[in-house]
Amino acid sequence: xxxxxxxxxxxxxxxxxxxxxxxxxxxxxxxxxxxxxxxxxxxxxxxxxxxxxxxxxxxxxxxxxxxxxxxxxxxxxxxxxxxxxxxxxxxxxxxxxxxxxxxxxxxxxxxxxxxxxxxxxxxxxxxxxxxxxxxxxxxxxxxxxxxxxxxxxxxxxxxxxxxxxxxxxxxxxxxxxxxxxxxxxxxxxxxxxxxxxxxxxxxxxxxxxxxxxxxxxxxxxxxxxxxxxxxxxxxxxxxxxxxxxxxxxxxxxxxxxxxxxxxxxxxxxxxxxx
Amino acid sequence: xxxxxxxxxxxxxxxxxxxxxxxxxxxxxxxxxxxxxxxxxxxxxxxxxxxxxxxxxxxxxxxxxxxxxxxxxxxxxxxxxxxxxxxxxxxxxxxxxxxxxxxxxxxxxxxxxxxxxxxxxxxxxxxxxxxxxxxxxxxxxxxxxxxxxxxxxxxxxxxxxxxxxxxxxxxxxxxxxxxxxxxxxxxxxxxxxxxxxxxxxxxxxxxxxxxxxxxxxxxxxxxxxxxxxxxxxxxxxxxxxxxxxxxxxxxxxx
Numbered sequence: 001x002x003x004x005x006x007x008x009x010x011x012x013x014x015x016x017x018x019x020x021x022x023x024x025x026x027x028x029x030x031x032x033x034x035x036x037x038x039x040x041x042x043x044x045x046x047x048x049x050x051x052x053x054x055x056x057x058x059x060x061x062x063x064x065x066x067x068x069x070x071x072x073x074x075x076x077x078x079x080x081x082x083x084x085x086x087x088x089x090x091x092x093x094x095x096x097x098x099x100x101x102x103x104x105x106x107x108x109x110x111x112x113x114x115x116x117x118x119x120x121x122x123x124x125x126x127x128x129x130x131x132x133x134x135x136x137x138x139x140x141x142x143x144x145x146x147x148x149x150x151x152x153x154x155x156x157x158x159x160x161x162x163x164x165x166x167x168x169x170x171x172x173x174x175x176x177x178x179x180x181x182x183x184x185x186x187x188x189x190x191x192x193x194x195x196x197x198x199x200x201x202x203x204x205x206x207x208x209x210x211x212x213x214x215x216x217x218x219x220x221x222x223x224x225x226x227x228x229x230x231x232x233x234x235x236x237x238x239x240x241x242x243x244x245x246x247x248x249x250x251x252x253x254x255x256x257x258x259x260x261x262x263x264x265x266x267x268x269x270x271x272x273x274x
Numbered sequence: 275x276x277x278x279x280x281x282x283x284x285x286x287x288x289x290x291x292x293x294x295x296x297x298x299x300x301x302x303x304x305x306x307x308x309x310x311x312x313x314x315x316x317x318x319x320x321x322x323x324x325x326x327x328x329x330x331x332x333x334x335x336x337x338x339x340x341x342x343x344x345x346x347x348x349x350x351x352x353x354x355x356x357x358x359x360x361x362x363x364x365x366x367x368x369x370x371x372x373x374x375x376x377x378x379x380x381x382x383x384x385x386x387x388x389x390x391x392x393x394x395x396x397x398x399x400x401x402x403x404x405x406x407x408x409x410x411x412x413x414x415x416x417x418x419x420x421x422x423x424x425x426x427x428x429x430x431x432x433x434x435x436x437x438x439x440x441x442x443x444x445x446x447x448x449x450x451x452x453x454x455x456x457x458x459x460x461x462x463x464x465x466x467x468x469x470x471x472x473x474x475x476x477x478x479x480x481x482x483x484x485x486x487x488x489x490x491x492x493x494x495x496x497x498x499x500x501x502x503x504x505x506x507x508x509x510x511x512x513x514x515x516x517x518x519x520x521x522x523x524x525x526x527x528x
Binding site: 037038049056060194195 | 287438
């Protein structure tokens with residue numbers, strides 16, 4: 001009976017949080033009507049991002065057909081996944097967590113704590129930035145390019161599982177960001193998010209680029225290989241689907257750790273207004 | 275003042291050093307792999323180039339696009355206009371202070387990069403006084419080019435209020451054309467010529483090429499000539515845009 005109640009409660013909570021987030025997204029979309037130039041520039045930037053990345057990869061490959069064991073279209077896939085994760089991350093939570101610092105310094109974090117919501121949820125998802133979402137199109141373009149280029153040899157199931165792996169990667173991405181951002185609460189202006197940014201930036205290319213010893217580290221101690229390399233390998237058909245499950249477990253563990261660190265830092269938070 | 279303000283946050287400085295080390299290691303691995311699979315560019319050149327790019331970028335960076343835009347949008351720009359000296363001098367001071375601090379913070383990563391490079395025979399820069407002097411002159415010109423480009427872009431905030439996308443778009447273009455993403459030696463033909471004609475190369479890649487010293491005398495002269503022409507053009511452009519923009523400035527303070 002108790003279990004049923006708790007299930008019902010968690011379902012309600014999830015629905016409640018989803019409704020709150022839906023309103024946030026609506027607000028973000030409405031705001032985009034105000035800044036039409038911004039939206040236009042974002043579309044241009046999306047094309048520029050794709051152009052730069054294709055040019056960069058062409059230079060990296062030169063006349064060679066393979067780069068660290070990856071073909072050209074496969075590398076496009078890795079960068080495409082990275083773009084999707086990075087820009088969707090910026091539109092959903094990264095920008096909010098970046099602004100957390102100014103909220104803490106100005107004492108506005110008190111309002112976040114007073115809301116009838118989880119503070120980590122509200123701090124992460126209090127705003128939706130549609131402009132970054134537009135730039136995420138660059139990632140979809142590169143992923144679609146891979147699918148079209150490899151149409152004959154691609155497995156539909158691999159693509160589907162690959163998409164699930166990308167969703168899992170987004171969870172890991174969020175957990176990593178939340179972990180690093182949480183230290184801002186107790187110690188603002190620590191610059192720690194710049195470390196997260198550079199660390200996540202490493203995953204723009206296949207992890208194999210970093211050699212076997214560093215690759216081991218990136219699959220285990222710092223599991224950033226699960227962000228782009230693993231989903232790409234699943235789509236290509238090199239890795240078994242079990243990797244998605246491993247990624248999910250890693251994502252959940254990281255999220256739990258991040259949440260604990262968040263709560264620990266909230267306890268150490270001293271309001272700027274007090 | 276700037277230093278005192280920044281030194282309050284020592285943790286931030288350590289984090290920046292760590293972030294720099296991660297970035298430098300990442301870039302070296304990526305381009306080393308490229309040099310390995312292509313075999314067209316010396317691996318030592320790539321590693322030296324990226325270690326120096328990181329250093330030079332700290333020296334030639336301009337932050338006006340960030341704080342200048344913020345000042346215009348918040349209405350604080352009026353305070354600068356009321357002061358008895360040109361606001362550009364204060365902006366210049368902020369930039370020089372910020373760059374000096376960042377170079378200081380980058381030094382541990384830079385030295386580490388050189389040690390790794392030397393141990394693996396991947397550091398190819400000779401300690402040639404002439405190359406170093408040329409590189410330093412290149413840095414000064416590069417910084418001034420960045421500074422005027424930054425000021426021209428920031429004046430756009432007087433007309434366009436949502437500058438985030440434009441700022442990021444500008445950073446992307448500048449990073450691409452300055453040689454931060456792709457070293458110029460990897461390019462050839464029309465693309466390489468275009469890169470050489472635009473001002474961005476002179477803010478980053480050119481000083482690095484001068485430091486490395488693997489650049490012909492003719493190329494050095496031509497490079498300096500183009501850079502100085504750009505500096506002059508940008509200064510005049512800034513003056514014209516400032517004159518027109520200031521007439522429309524309303525100090526609304528969003």
